[in-house]
Amino acid sequence: MTGASFSRYNTAENQEGPMPILMPLADEAVLKRRAEIVAALKRIVPGEGVMASEEAMRPYESDGLTAYRQLPMVVVLPETTAQVSAVLGYCHRGGIKVVPRGAGTSLSGGALPLGDGVLLGMAKFNRIREIDFDNRVAVVEPGVTNLAVSQAVEQAGFYYAPDPSSQIACTIGGNVAENSGGVHCLKYGMTTNNLLGCELVLITGEVVRLGGKHYDSGGYDLMGIVTGSEGLLCVVTEVTVRILKKPQSARAALIGFTASEDGGECVARIIGAGIIPGGMEMMDRPAIHATEEFVHAGYPLDVEALLIVELDGPRDEVDHLLERVQDIAKQCRAVTCRVSNSEEERVLFWAGRKAAFPAIGRISPDYFCMDGTIPRAKLPLVLARMKEMSAKYDLRVANVFHAGDGNLHPLILYDANKPGELERAEQFGADILRLCVEVGGVLTGEHGVGVEKRDLMPVMFTEDDLNAQQRLKCAFDDKSLLNPGKVFPTLHRCAELGRMHVHEGRVAFPDIPRF
Amino acid sequence: MNDNLKPSDITEVEQAIQWALAGGKTLEVIGRGTKRAIGRAAQWDATLDLSGLSGVTLYEPEELVLSAKAGTPLAEIEALVAASKQELAFEPVDYGALLGGDIGAGTIGGAIAANLSGPRRIKAGAARDHFLGVNAVSGRGETFKSGGRVVKNVTGYDLCKLMAGSWGTLAAMTGVTIKTLPKAETEATILVLDLNDVMARKVMTAALGSFGDVSAAAHLPAAVAARIAETAAAQTATTAFRLEGVAPSVAQRRTILEKLLSPFGSLGTLAEASSRALWRAVRDVTPFAASGPAGARDLWRISTAPSRGSDVGRALAEALDAEILYDWGGGLLWAALPAADGANAPLVRSTVAAAGGHATLIRAPAAVRAAVDVFTPEPAPLAALTSRVHKSFDPLGVLNAGRMWAGV
Numbered sequence: 001m002t003g004a005s006f007s008r009y010n011t012a013e014n015q016e017g018p019m020p021i022l023m024p025l026a027d028e029a030v031l032k033r034r035a036e037i038v039a040a041l042k043r044i045v046p047g048e049g050v051m052a053s054e055e056a057m058r059p060y061e062s063d064g065l066t067a068y069r070q071l072p073m074v075v076v077l078p079e080t081t082a083q084v085s086a087v088l089g090y091c092h093r094g095g096i097k098v099v100p101r102g103a104g105t106s107l108s109g110g111a112l113p114l115g116d117g118v119l120l121g122m123a124k125f126n127r128i129r130e131i132d133f134d135n136r137v138a139v140v141e142p143g144v145t146n147l148a149v150s151q152a153v154e155q156a157g158f159y160y161a162p163d164p165s166s167q168i169a170c171t172i173g174g175n176v177a178e179n180s181g182g183v184h185c186l187k188y189g190m191t192t193n194n195l196l197g198c199e200l201v202l203i204t205g206e207v208v209r210l211g212g213k214h215y216d217s218g219g220y221d222l223m224g225i226v227t228g229s230e231g232l233l234c235v236v237t238e239v240t241v242r243i244l245k246k247p248q249s250a251r252a253a254l255i256g257f258t259a260s261e262d263g264g265e266c267v268a269r270i271i272g273a274g275i276i277p278g279g280m281e282m283m284d285r286p287a288i289h290a291t292e293e294f295v296h297a298g299y300p301l302d303v304e305a306l307l308i309v310e311l312d313g314p315r316d317e318v319d320h321l322l323e324r325v326q327d328i329a330k331q332c333r334a335v336t337c338r339v340s341n342s343e344e345e346r347v348l349f350w351a352g353r354k355a356a357f358p359a360i361g362r363i364s365p366d367y368f369c370m371d372g373t374i375p376r377a378k379l380p381l382v383l384a385r386m387k388e389m390s391a392k393y394d395l396r397v398a399n400v401f402h403a404g405d406g407n408l409h410p411l412i413l414y415d416a417n418k419p420g421e422l423e424r425a426e427q428f429g430a431d432i433l434r435l436c437v438e439v440g441g442v443l444t445g446e447h448g449v450g451v452e453k454r455d456l457m458p459v460m461f462t463e464d465d466l467n468a469q470q471r472l473k474c475a476f477d478d479k480s481l482l483n484p485g486k487v488f489p490t491l492h493r494c495a496e497l498g499r500m501h502v503h504e505g506r507v508a509f510p511d512i513p514r515f
Numbered sequence: 516m517n518d519n520l521k522p523s524d525i526t527e528v529e530q531a532i533q534w535a536l537a538g539g540k541t542l543e544v545i546g547r548g549t550k551r552a553i554g555r556a557a558q559w560d561a562t563l564d565l566s567g568l569s570g571v572t573l574y575e576p577e578e579l580v581l582s583a584k585a586g587t588p589l590a591e592i593e594a595l596v597a598a599s600k601q602e603l604a605f606e607p608v609d610y611g612a613l614l615g616g617d618i619g620a621g622t623i624g625g626a627i628a629a630n631l632s633g634p635r636r637i638k639a640g641a642a643r644d645h646f647l648g649v650n651a652v653s654g655r656g657e658t659f660k661s662g663g664r665v666v667k668n669v670t671g672y673d674l675c676k677l678m679a680g681s682w683g684t685l686a687a688m689t690g691v692t693i694k695t696l697p698k699a700e701t702e703a704t705i706l707v708l709d710l711n712d713v714m715a716r717k718v719m720t721a722a723l724g725s726f727g728d729v730s731a732a733a734h735l736p737a738a739v740a741a742r743i744a745e746t747a748a749a750q751t752a753t754t755a756f757r758l759e760g761v762a763p764s765v766a767q768r769r770t771i772l773e774k775l776l777s778p779f780g781s782l783g784t785l786a787e788a789s790s791r792a793l794w795r796a797v798r799d800v801t802p803f804a805a806s807g808p809a810g811a812r813d814l815w816r817i818s819t820a821p822s823r824g825s826d827v828g829r830a831l832a833e834a835l836d837a838e839i840l841y842d843w844g845g846g847l848l849w850a851a852l853p854a855a856d857g858a859n860a861p862l863v864r865s866t867v868a869a870a871g872g873h874a875t876l877i878r879a880p881a882a883v884r885a886a887v888d889v890f891t892p893e894p895a896p897l898a899a900l901t902s903r904v905h906k907s908f909d910p911l912g913v914l915n916a917g918r919m920w921a922g923v
Contacts, residue, residue: 134720134822179669186666192673193644206896213820215846216630216641217680218873218891219919220901224643224676228669248726268577274600274697314728314771317764373665375578405667445667453670460670461660468659468908469672475903487671500536500655500910513530515522515567 023070023451023485026116030096031073037096038074041118044086049124051075060101060119064166065109065452067422072099072113079124081199081207081237088235089205091118097481098203100231102142102174105166107369108450110178110230110486120235122173128152129238135213137196139240142173146180149241158243161188164446165354172239179228181446183279186404187312188244190446192227197240200226203477213240225472230448231483233476247312250278251322252349255329256303256336260284261380263305266332267403268377270309273328275321278312280404281353284383287360287398287411291352294359299352300336307403308349356400357411364396364413366422370429372436373445376406385435386410393428395421407445408436434459449487457489466490471497518561522568525650525658525689531563532687533656535913544683544915546586546622550629552614553877554682556885557917565624568689573664576601580647580664581695585624585688592623602698605642606633606798613814614878615805624688630680633798634731634757637723637843639696643679648692651678654685654909664692677904683915684923685908699730699759703769704790706746706783707754707776712736712841715754716825718779719844722756723821727772728764731757733797734841742802745785745793755785757794797842803851805878809838812851813858813879819872821846830866835859846872854879860887867891890919 030037034052042050051057052074062069078084091098097117104111113119125141128148132139133156138149146167149160163182164170170180176198181190188194197211210223217223226233257263263282270277283291283299283306292299299306309325311318322339329337340346352359360367374382383399390397396413410432414425433443433453437460443453457466466488473480474494484491520531520542535542543559545551547566566586573582576599583592589607596602607626611618632641639645648662661674678688707718715734722729733755740746740753756772758765769784776782785793796802803809819827824845831837831850840849852859858879867874873891876884893901898920905912905923912922 132822133724135820136723179673181667181669189640189644190667190669192676193640202896202900208897208900210897212871213822214818214872215636215843216632216643216818218818218875219680219893219897220685220904221630221643221676221680222897222900222904224679225672225674225904227676228673245724245726245728271579271697272577274700276697313760314726314764314767316767317760320761320763373663373667375575375580375665377575377578402667406665407667440663441665442663442668442670444670445665446669448669449671457671460663464657465659465661466671468653468657468661468674471907472672472674472677472904475900475907498907498910513520513522513527513534515520515527515531 023114024491027095030116034073037094040090041074041076041087044090045076045078045083049077049079060104060113060121063101063104063106063109063111065107065112065450068109068112068451070113070115072119073116075119075121077121077124081201084201084235084237085205085207087118087120088201088203091481092203092205092479095479095481097484099483100177100235102171102177103145103169105170105174106178106448106450107371108444108448108452110448110450112451114485122171122235125173125237132213133158136243137213137240138243139238140172142176142236142239143171146170146172146175153243157246159246160241161194161244162191172241173236176227176236176239177229177231178446178448181407183281183402185402186280187276187278192224194242195223195227195239196242198223198226198236199238200234200236202234203479203482211240230450230487232473232487233482247278249315249318250310250312250346251318252308252310252340252346253322253325253329254336254338254349255307255309255334256300257305257307257333258303258335260305260383262333263307264377264379266307266329266334269328269332270325273324275324277309277404279308279310281308282306282401282403283353283356284399286396287356287400290363290398291356291359294362295351295355297348297352303335308353353400360398360411360413365415365417367414368412368425368429370410370412370432371407371444371447372433372441373405373407374436374439374441376403378439378441382408382435382439386432389428389431393424395425395428406441430456451486454487455489457487467497474498519564520561521564521566524568525652528652528687528689529656529658532652532654532913535561536656536911540913541916542913544687546625547588547620549611549616549621550614550625553629554884554918555889555920556881559916563687565687566622571595572690576695579695580692582648582664582690582692583623584690586622589621589623589626590619596695597698600698601695603645603693604635604639604696605645606635607642608633609799612804612806613800623691623693627679627691628681628683628688634733634794634842637732637846638730643676645694646675646679646691647694649675649678649688650690651686651688654911654913662692666694682918684905684919685914687914700761701765701787702757702759702790703765703787704785704793705756705758705769705772705776706785707780708749708783709751709780710734710754711752712825712828712839714779715752715841716822716845718754718776720822721775722772723844725771725775727756727758727768727775729756730759731794732844734845736839738838739802739840742807743793743796745789749783755793757790797840800840800849802840803838803849809851811854812838813854813883814877815850815852815863815874816877817848817850817863817867817872817874819846819848819867819870823870824848827866827870831862834862856883858883858887864891888920892920
């Protein structure tokens with residue numbers, strides 16, 4: 001290992017190219033050995049599994065956060081756990097950085113390559129290994145798409161609950177890395193609540209199995225740590241997920257309000273009445289108008305807030321609770337309230353919400369999708385403050401909100417071709433996330449920290465908080481080779497973090513403390 | 516001499532741990548000590564008693580969130596949320612009767628540190644799934660936090676998951692934030708009588724794969740059913756299914772389930788109050804209470820794939836005079852075995868290893884728990900990883916050292 005290469009970030013002066021974020025300094029010694037490294041990787045993964053030409057690597061230069069691009073040193077697409085183990089073991093011995101990648105749909109730059117790193121693509125792990133209806137689990141390889149899991153079990157009336165909006169493309173391995181959510185999290189949880197087991201490979205090449213088809217861990221819940229670790233701890237090679245019986249029925253209500261406060265109150269009162277909807281989504285006026293113009297879902301255009309409340313479960317329960325929801329909506333001064341009376345109608349209610357991002361894409365050359373979570377009751381305050389920020393930065397913003405779980409997705413509209421707009425949009429986004437933390441929320445609800453929110457981490461965490469997390473990384477990855485430059489704003493050496501400062505005889509309380 | 520340190524705030528917790536670090540001492544970390552008899556028997560120099568950190572600091576029913584100091588009595592929290600028609604959906608357990616201690620005395624911190632969950636685990640998740648935020652002091656004497664007060668949060672590693680089920684070996688939790696959920700308006704239980712363990716497993720599988728939306732499924736063999744008031748009268752094995760929700764929903768699902776179950780045996784029903792009592796008994800494993808007929812037996816808690824539960828139960832019963840209670844649709848076995856020097860650990864471990872899962876020796880004399888692994892031993896690379904994770908929080912092994920495994 002060369003010392004300085006991972007102890008500090010690159011600086012603006014020595015940075016090559018237009019990358020607007022500072023990444024770990026490239027390890028020149030590794031780059032000099034590139035030909036040798038590529039040859040060694042080709043021996044581990046024969047055939048077309050190793051790609052080193054610029055043309056072949058170009059598709060891997062960014063993920064869903066396309067503002068940041070970087071060609072990797074080499075791309076490797078292993079097919080077996082043994083190959084993953086051999087690749088990681090080789091990189092560990094040689095001090096070579098590794099960036100794991102699923103489908104590359106991350107919106108936070110979690111799979112952004114490193115110029116001196118191996119890009120480890122898991123796309124070839126695309127088999128469903130076992131479906132076990134008796135235990136209500138599916139055992140899948142990490143490159144299987146989220147939607148494919150549900151499709152594989154739907155003939156028996158089952159499905160996999162977490163449904164991020166990228167579910168056609170995103171993979172289960174990426175879902176584990178990001179702890180992906182979706183619109184049903186309040187009732188059905190996130191990825192972490194729907195996993196029972198996994199096989200993973202450590203950077204040393206050691207293969208470890210956690211969990212299985214049984215509930216809970218017999219020791220430390222390491223799967224709970226791996227889930228959402230953004231590729232910084234290990235590479236997952238097999239996942240056992242819970243599958244659920246599809247609800248017998250689902251119906252939705254489309255409720256409009258002339259004030260966002262009324263919409264917020266309605267959400268609170270539905271939950272306060274003991275009703276946990278399968279999905280509860282809110283849109284603000286700009287989002288309503290953009291989506292209605294795009295998909296013609298029949299949304300009212302004269303409202304400030306539109307709420308979709310979906311109830312799922314046994315038929316009698318859904319019908320019963322939908323009556324209660326309508327009563328609550330009236331009490332909260334709803335100006336429109338329609339309930340779906342057919343599956344087609346229910347799907348139509350959702351059509352606008354599901355097309356929200358492309359709809360915004362139509363009305364603006366570029367947009368940033370932010371992802372903070374707030375306590376639900378703070379929504380009116382946050383929307384009001386966002387309006388002020390919109391005026392200050394002179395940029396439009398549209399909001400879609402997972403109202404059930406407080407996850408806010410402000411879409412900041414900008415034009416990258418206009419000088420200064422990208423920078424203003426980034427500052428606007430950072431201000432929104434600071435506001436989320438200020439009102440008791442968090443920086444990211446489901447998109448991950450990645451590189452995008454990395455430098456905002458100190459807004460939420462103290463140095464001790466971050467050190468506790470980084471020491472945990474060291475327990476998995478002693479040389480900080482897995483996906484460095486993501487999540488943590490400061491790079492530390494493990495030895496420095498591990499040091500204990502105990503001064504025998506010089507503490508404030510040499511005798512036993514008496515409380 | 517075992518000193519008792521009872522801090523009343525976070526600073527005093529930090530001071531206690533720093534004192535231990537400086538003096539090379541070890542600390543036993545407890546809430547109110549209701550689960551003290553669980554774990555590897557080890558010696559500590561002093562006790563860090565967190566029951567002085569008590570009180571609910573935030574409860575917003577409409578936000579489904581509650582924060583409390585770690586030593587807050589569970590009973591206080593449960594009474595508070597019940598007044599808003601809410602509950603802790605993972606059904607925190609009370610092993611007072613099981614372990615021969617006080618009933619109703621546990622703390623929220625202890626419930627989470629042990630990650631023990633009741634019958635609703637199969638539907639609503641474990642304690643760890645309802646644990647949103649933590650404040651804790653590590654074995655380094657440093658205060659840290661993780662998570663928050665919202666359910667959807669992926670900011671940094673989810674250290675809450677790691678704290679849940681770590682039995683106080685990584686950090687002393689000082690405050691926790693948990694999810695609260697609406698309590699079901701009503702409930703009922705359907706009973707199927709006289710099934711053997713294998714049939715019961717098949718019936719539970721069928722019910723859990725149906726539209727019945729079952730929130731608990733347990734099988735009580737005849738000897739076990741006889742020790743619960745609600746199931747004793749039938750004088751036979753009882754397989755029980757709980758339905759919870761609004762009344763029209765429970766009624767509809769009862770019809771669905773009765774139609775599904777009637778071919779398998781004669782059916783019975785428990786109305787709301789009896790249903791609650793039955794599931795409390797299953798949750799707290801009262802048929803194996805310390806003061807009851809199985810009180811002198813060694814008690815194992817086994818988690819396995821639900822479809823393999825009856826295989827594990829049968830293997831143990833063929834080798835020994837075993838009494839078994841099945842919860843979690845067959846995936847959780849409570850196996851009460853005749854007391855033995857080694858608690859029959861080799862038999863239990865090999866049987867569970869064949870089926871997949873883990874086994875914890877929940878009740879046995881201290882001498883046995885000093886000699887036999889209480890928690891499932893981990894294979895080499897995993898054990899090494901566990902040890903590194905432990906050392907990252909508690910490098911000198913100050914907190915509950917050796918409670919899970921030697922050195923951890």
